[in-house]
Amino acid sequence: MSVLIQNTPVAGRNRGNRTPENEGGTLGSNPARVLGDGIKGAFRIGQTAMVVGGQGVRWLRGDRHPLPRLMRDTFERLGATYIKLGQFIASSPTFFPREYVDEFQNCLDQTRPLPYAVMERILREELGTAVDTEFTRIDRTPLASASIAQVHGARLTSGEEVVLKIQKPGVSNILLTDLNFLYVSARVVETLAPKLAWTSLSGIIQEIQRTMMEECDFVQEANNLEAFREFLDRTGNTEATVPRVHRRLSTGRVLTMERFQGVPLTDLETIRRYSDDPERTLITAMNTWFASLTQCEFFHADVHAGNLMVLEDGRVGFIDFGIVGRIDPDTWTAVSDFMGALMSADFEGMADAMARIGVTREGVDVKALARDLSGLQQHMETVVPTDPQEMPDIETLSEETDDDVNELLMDLVRVGEDHGLHFPREFALLIKQFLYFDRYVHILAPEMDMFLDERLNMLH
Structure with missing residues (x-):
């Protein structure tokens, strides 16, 4: 994948090559960060076990909804990864049984917005002093809030109206932890039940991981926007358009775009x-x-x-x-x-x-x-x-x-x-x-x- 934003200096701090893939730490990276991410991963697995265990207790006490509904409720309690997984199920009748696709139509991605102070912290981590020098206004109330990101309206010093798509804190680490856990579980199931190899549970998880990590990677979304614009230019199409990306004010976790x-x-x-x-x-x-x-x-x-x-x-x-x-x-x-x-x-x-x-x-x-x-x-x-x-x-x-x-x-x-x-x-x-x-x-x-x-x- 060609990361066009790489090595593009961001005002205040050079964060242009930060993406969800390298955000969580790699071999040779800061040991403290690796340890911290490991602790967060272990905590997430424990949190998942508590939610699933709680659902099991409710089942034993007689709160016994149909399995598809129980699974959707569990996914919504588990948060971002599982909400996106639920949406994947809802849009993938080629992969999943009808009763699950039906039930997960109700798995909504609209979530209660996080306080602006939380999102501002992400903005400052990614854009540094540009938050103060490049913007004359950032709306505290979001235009939309989903499981992965919030969208805020803003105005540049040039007077241009833009939108800021800001990734919620910890999302990529949670996604990777959850999806790796699901992949290992799928491989175990396929080993114990070889007939399921034809449905390729692990392959489905890999496809979900690719799809979800692309959606979480705002560098890739910026690349998609630029590639589609190049396609429009190359084909001489002046009657359609896509938002312009402000590369200098975009990173793996923040996407600054023209507001339509x-x-x-x-x-x-x-x-x-x-x-x-x-x-x-x-x-x-x-x-x-x-x-x-x-x-x-x-x-x-x-x-x-x-x-x-x-x-x-x-x-x-x-x-x-x-x-x-x-x-x-x-x-x-x-x-x-x-x-x-x-x-x-x-x-x-x-x-x-x-x-x-x-x-x-x-x-x-x-x-x-x-x-x-x-x-x-x-x-x-x-x-x-x-x-x-x-x-x-x-x-x-x-x-x-x-x-x-x-x-x-x-x-x-x-x-x-x-x-x-x-x-x-x-x-x-x-x-x-x-x-x-x-x-x-x-x-x-x-x-x-x-x-x-x-x-x-x-x-x-």
């Missing part, structure tokens, strides 16, 4: 004030994302309405690049074929594409798979309605889309697994983004056919 002024992609009434053609604005957003699948090193893997903004000047703003996906050309071709077949209710085409996407130990009977997929037709029509009048109100679109999309994905994966198929996580990520866009089409451009409109370059 705009509205979510589904706010049709306001969009009409910013753009005289909302349909064209939507096409810009979709073509930008489709192009990134083949011309950028990654794709934005969470294009819900809050992460796609229409700015006051009419441009489309992509925000929050903590979660991205990567896909090889063959898989992308198969996913494109699958979506085309899904939209036209071509079940044999869907089955053929799923057989190419999935991993299997044996051959797949495509006709039998198609027959089983045809049983989902009514459910598919609720997610991909043909009548604009069937769409929910804009205010409930995002929530209902999440529920409907996840439920359909779980049904598709379940049918595939009944035929011996196991799917990469990117399959679920891609299909989910497609279905988001299909919903936006029904809101902003109900007459447009997502797969036949020549203005869309989805399959090119």
